Amino acid sequence: MKISKIATIGTLAVSIAGLSACNNMMPHKSAHMKAPMHSQSMAKMNVVQVAQSNADFSLLVEAIQAAGLTGALANPNANYTIFAPTNAAFVQALQETGMTKAQLFANKPLLTKILGYHVINGDMAMYAKDVKPGNVMTLSNDTLMVTSQGKLMDENGRTTNIIKTDIAANNGVVHVIDRVLLPK
Template identity: 80%
Template sequence: MKLTKLATVGALAISLAGLSACNNMMPQKSVATKAPMHSQSMAKMNVVQIAQSNADFSLLVEAVQAAGLAGALSNPNAHFTVFAPTNAAFMQVLQETGMSKAQLFSNKPLLTKILGYHVINGAMPVYAKDVKPGNITMLSNDTLMVTTQGKLMDENGRTANILKTDIAATNGVVHVIDKVLLPK
C-alpha cells in the first residue's frame, strides 16, 4: 500500500468506547504449539505496561504514546484484546509504505486508525482457545479476518502470523504478531 492510499484514511479517527468484540480470532489448532508467556492468573500489568516491559515493543509503545492512547489502553475497567506488532513489523510497514517513522507517528488520525485496527474492546478478552476462523470487527470499526490457517488477514489481503498468544494483562490479553495490520 502506498503512502497516498494510507493518507486517505488519515482523516478518520476512532472512538475508544462503545465498540463490541467478535468472538472470532484464530483457530485453536493453529496455536496448540504456542505457549503463553504468562498465565492468566499471573497478570499484574495492563496491556500498555506489558508492551512497555518488552524492548521488542518499543515502537508500538512510541506509537501508542504519539497517538495519545496510552491512558485509554491502561483503563482498568476495559477488556482489550491487543494484537501487538513487533519492532520488526513496524520497520517492515514503514518500508512497504515508503513512510518514515516521523511521518507516520506525527499523523495522529492515521496512527490512531491503524492502532485501533489492532484492538478488540469487548466484554471479555479473547484468548486463543476461544477463537474460530471468520471476521472480527476491530476497535477502528474495520474488519479483520482470521484465516483457516490461523493467520490474520487485513482488509488489503496482507497476512500476519501470530507469534505468541495469551499474554494476560489486568485489562485484557496481548497476542504478538509479525506484521502491522492496515485497514483500507
C-alpha cells in the same frame, strides 16, 4: 493509503458479535522476541505496561504515546484483545508504505486508525482458545479476518502470523504478531 473515517479510540464502543469459541490461533515460535514474557506476572499489568515491559515493543509503545492512547489502553475496566506488532513488524510496515517513523507518528489520525485496527474491545478478552475463523470488528471500526490457518488478514489481503498468544494483562490479553495490520 487514504483514510476516510477515523474512529475515536476513547469511546471504546466496539462489538465482536458473531465470534464464537474455537482454538485455531496456534502460537508460532519466533526469534524476534527478545525477552521471555511470563503470563502470570504480566496479568498484574495493563496491556500498555505489558508492551512497555518488552524491548521488542518499543516502537509500539512509542506509537501508542504519539497517538495519545496510553490512558485509554490502560483503562482497568476494559477487556482488550491486542494484536501487538514487534519492532521488526513496524520497520517492515514503514518500508512497505514508504513512510518514515516521524511521518507516521506525526499523522495522529492515521496512527490512531492503524493502532485501533490492532485492538478488539468486548465483554471478554479473546484468548487463543476463544477465536474462530471469520471476521471480527476492530476498535477502528474496520474488519479483520482470522483465517482457517490461524493467521490474521487485513483489509488489504496482507496476512500476519501470530507468534505468541495469551499474554494476560489485568485489562485484556496480548497476542504478538509479526506484521503491522493495515486497514483500507
